[in-house]
Amino acid sequence: MPILRHTLIGAAALALAANAAATTVRIHYDAGQSRLMVRGDKGPMTWSKGAPAAAAGANVWVYSWPDALGDISMKPSLGDGRVAIGGTYRLAAGSTADIYPFFGAPQGKLSIVDGFESPQLKNKRKLRIYLPPSYQENPAKRYPVLYMHDGQNLFDAKTAAYGVEWGIDETVDRLVAAGKLDEIIVVGIDNTPERIPEYTPCCDPKHGGGKLDGYRAFIVDTLKPHIDKTLRTLPGRESTAIMGSSLGGVASVAIAQRHPGVFSKAGGVSSSFWWNNRDMIANLPARVPVKFYIDAGTKDDGLEETVRMRDAMLAKGYREGADLLFHAADGAGHNEKSWAARVEKPLLWFFPWRGVKN
Template sequence: MSERQSRVTVIEVTYPAHRGSIGLRGNREPLSWEHTTPPTSSEGDRHRFALQVLEGELLEFKLVRNGEEWAGGRDYVVHAGEQVHVEPYFDRHTATLLPAEELAMGDERLRFEVLLPPSYDEQDGKRYPVLYVLDGQALWSTSADPYGVWNLEKTLDHLFELNAIDEIIVVGIDTAERRLERLSPTPDPTHGGGGGEAHLKLLVEHLVPTINERFRTRPERENTALMGSSMGGLFSFYAAWTRPDVFGKAACLSSSFWWANREMIRRVQHAGTPDPRPFLYLDSGAAMCAFEKDPHVRDGFHHTRSMLRALLLQGYVAGTDLHRLAFTGQTHDANAWAARVAIPLQLLFPPPPSSHVPPDHLPSAD
């Protein structure tokens, strides 16, 4: 049986040099948990560790600042011969919710709150994708919405800790007042509404530019997403479909696709897809019994399926630029959305891909 060779395993770290020195500790040679290994090389804020690891082994490691301060998040695990890039944070291990603000545009008032990821203040050269959520009154564990809350910041903290998603800025938009009016793209014969176009204009012309000006965002469409539930899901779809140049992604939870005699579904059926085409996530609950009559329990399952079919006929590819999931037994409420919101977050904002370098392309040790 031939001896295993060691492979060069590269860990690249971006961290502001003025905030302290960066080192590694880990579970096997050439690292240890007791002593800090300095970078192989450093240039400005970029630090490179080139480590020899036996082929077939896993290396568990953690970033350390100034020889003693441990980075937030869980340990990283890499394979021999792998190359990864890490942007650690030390000062805060959870996201920061800023005080609520209002934008005034004539007679309109737009109330919103911004959640900053753990590294925002520390990684002062980094820019972040942005997620706008149309249920701002119910998002946080501190929210007092009588219909329930999402505890979104807690879900995000867990995902950040696991390195399961890219760090993002979240803008929660309060839509409690005049919700049907503001989030409906067209009037409904029974419920009225139809102010969605005006609300979208406020977002595109005022809120999004304000957020991009004040915070270190990645303003490109592919880094700007919308998410909402119920009427918020309908509006998120409408906004991404209508202004894909601004919102390149949308997550639509339990969307009210029944609105106005399924107008949005019919619009997709009879019109071409927008260019550029937005990335879409659709979901719904579903009744345990096929004969269930309560719409709260049915959760618009068949309407969401109709939208899926319309999108597939327009050229969308399931599993690529379109994802649709159903959750049997989950009803139309905040508890259900809180329970599954981690799924669309991971689909919309996957962690930046590591640069996987095949072992044969890296020098081996003698």
């Protein structure tokens, strides 16, 4: 009787919605022999018991309710038991939302691509690609992408330069499970023996450099098209970010300045803005439509130059908290341990829960 009652209530809600302005959720998921239910805070939905969604084609489930109920908070469940992992969905009255849930363990998987070739730089390197928890479970879903430099240091202490990893995968898993972060793909790009030249514009009096244009072209013209072709990405600029630390921060900021049509977000963590007598600060280009995150620790980490960069960006028209986020990390130094401790700051600013639409 309880199951029949909920079925009738759900059908009544759908019928009522059909005759009035309706708020609708479309749930994209292969439920197999199970049924998608909708839990929520109003109407026939409750947080303890779901109302049944209606099958509406291959692996699509639909549930509607009258706009008169106002804004709704909801989550899908698989049958009466398993509730979707991640945050709560908030739907405005009158809206129609497509959602792509998952119900399995909130743990992504790492894959390694050996010998990925760069025709621009005439060398090869590994890619370390983090695929989010739902990637295998829900093949209808597509994902934003974060490109990161120094891939050896991101996921595994055994390959990290100084034996300490960023722990990007663990951080993303934790924030996704807590409902704070959208699922993302992370593409870690290994550095090569040419790291300093590849990450820098020309030319520092002491360190040289100057192959950044080739590295930039490798990412924009070779790597990104490959990732978009082989993985289920959201390829648009609004879903694409680039981030790195130290010289990798310099590379990230410079590449996004050059390609705002490709990247809408760029993170410079402990960036080496001292490079070439602070040339990037002195010759900052005009404001571009990119959200920049820049930071530095207070312990021998180039904070003075990062503050100068922030001030120069503000003078160009960037707005603190809107398209520029600056952070001074108290007591932090120039190392992976410090970066791991605060990497959630740019992640949450770039990809907050429900920040990017599939």
